Amino acid sequence: MHSAPADVDLALLGGGGAASLVLAALDRHGVRGLRVTVIDPVHRRGQDRTWAFWDRPDGDLDPLLSASWRQVEVVTPAARRVLDLAPLRYAMLRSAAVYERAATAEHRLGVTRVVAPVQTVHDDGEQVLVRTADDGPAVRARWVLDSRPRPPARPGRTTWLQHFRGWWLAAQHPVFDPDRAVLMDFRTRQPARGVSFGYLLPVSDRYALVEYTEFSPTQLTGAGYDAALDGYRDLLGLDPGRLTVREVENGVIPMTDAPFDARPSPRVVRLGTAGGATRPSTGFTFAAMRRQAEQVARALAEGRPPVPRPAYPRRHRWMDAVALRALDRGSVGGAEFFARLFDRNPAERVLRFLDGTTTPAEEIALMASTRLLPMISATAGDSTHRLRDRLRPPRPGPPVPPPVTESVRRPEP
Known part of the structure; x- marks a missing residue:
């Protein structure tokens, strides 16, 4: 009953x-x-x-932030770019x-x-x-x-995952620059299919989150994430003997045009x-x-139904589908794709695009900064795939896992 x-x-x-x-x-x-x-x-x-x-x-979340940065770095094997984000800032919230x-x-x-x-x-x-x-x-x-x-x-036409592991590292002496974060560092070993990068978010000169992230179809093993983090820590020049891992973060987030x-x-x-x-x-x-x-x-x-607007404009979801297809088919390299966006556009424009708040004119400028032939090919392939889906129902594709994120605090030594 x-x-x-x-x-x-x-x-x-x-x-x-x-x-x-x-x-x-x-x-x-x-x-x-x-x-x-x-x-x-x-x-x-x-x-x-x-x-x-x-x-x-100066927003409502300011009192809750763990840290924020007006400058970030985007690093490739060929160059290190320091980006001034004004009037925006990059922020961390726990x-x-x-x-x-x-x-x-x-x-x-x-x-x-x-x-x-x-x-x-x-x-x-x-x-x-x-x-x-x-x-x-x-x-x-x-x-x-x-x-x-x-x-x-x-099912989506392309289904990838953003999967990552991060270490919260504590040092007894000043090690990190708390005024500058590393947004994307593509010097990490790149997977056969996909793109990887590291990043560094310092809360203070003695405490920071160092993370390894992949955009790819499949996850790594636990040992694989740890080996990637070991390698990235070495790229940053951090001495493991002077650092303690206080917490470990793991996550899997779907990246799909479904x-x-x-x-x-x-x-x-x-x-x-x-x-x-x-x-x-x-x-x-x-x-x-x-x-x-x-x-x-x-x-x-205001007494209206609690129905928000779509999270992103339809044109952005189309551009995302094209970009995912180009990355998945290997016609565009992930490091090159993001490096060109930041090289050829104001950082604020790129960040607003990633948030879904740019204008059509700004999006045309962003699209023009990518390699056009691979993107045109991906656009044609996406259009063909959409037409085929209209003519016949798509077959079930690989399951899209739900987003999972966890942070586990390690015991004090």
């Missing part, structure tokens, strides 16, 4: 980054009087991931601060929380019935915001990667996730 469901105005399925940003945005926009419930099997707290993104200073702000917002908003996995979601067009596993409490909501990982609506269904039913809206917030060509997610939260909160504050 099921108990009578609790009636609420808004149910958040999943309690990670996307839901936490929504709760904070509701509080910031002064949304009061809504009955809100969070349904998630895990009560989020602590450091389980790190987000890096770019924005303008999850504990986001979860703590969300917990404060929960208290101020009077949010209820159900610590249980969701079993079924039924939308009849007027309200949504959410049942939890093992005959747990049920919730009947006017609107549902679902940020749980979900597969795409259909469509994610952001509105699976009339009153269910998906957020985060499930709602299309992950940029297919780079794996960046946070900026779009933050925009979604702001748009949801603003809509509810």
Whole structure:
């Protein structure tokens, strides 16, 4: 026997980054009087991931940031470029601060929380019935915001992964330059199919995140990531005998031109990667996730349905599909592709493009800075593939794994 469901105005399925940003945005926009419930099997707290993104200073996240940089480096075997990001900055945000702000917002908003996995979601067009596993409490909501990982609506033409491992390194003496981050360093050993790079995000002169990242179809073994990080640490000239690994971060983020269904039913809206917030060509997610939260909160504050705009313009998703195809077929090298973008455009324009906020005129300039013949070939191939998909349903492709990010703190020596 099921108990009578609790009636609420808004149910958040999943309690990670996307839901936490929504709760904070509701509080910031002064949304009061809504009955809100969070349904998630895990009560989020602590450091389980790190987000890096770019924005303008003096925003609402400034008090939460671990670090930010006005200058970053892009390094290739041939050159080291120092980029001035003004008026933007590159910023680091760790999850504990986001979860703590969300917990404060929960208290101020009077949010209820159900610590249980969701079993079924039924939308009849007027309200949504959410049942939890093992005959747990049920919730009947006017609107549902679902940020749980979900597969795409259909297979993509190209499916890659952004997969990485990072070490939080502590030194007893000054080692790092806290005023400058390394955004992409392509001197790492390149995979047979894909692109790899390292980066360095210093929080202070004695503490930094050093990470190895690949854009490729398959993951490495644990030993493979550690060997790549050993090699990158040596490239940076860091003495392992003077450094201690305090935390280890691992992550896998989908990079695919497969469509994610952001509105699976009339009153269910998906957020985060499930709602299309992950940029297919780079794996960046946070900026779009933050925009979604702001748009949801603003809509509810104004009495409108909590439906955000698409995370990226349709033309950007097309350009991402073309770029992924060119990289996947090997007609464009990843290091060369990104180096040309930063070489031939203002850094601010490239960063805004990666965030999905450039104008069509700026995008034409960006496209002109790439190698045209390979991109034209990739465009033609993508168009042919799209036409073929229209004529016959695509066969199931390789599964797209849900995004997974974790941070594990190592015990003090």
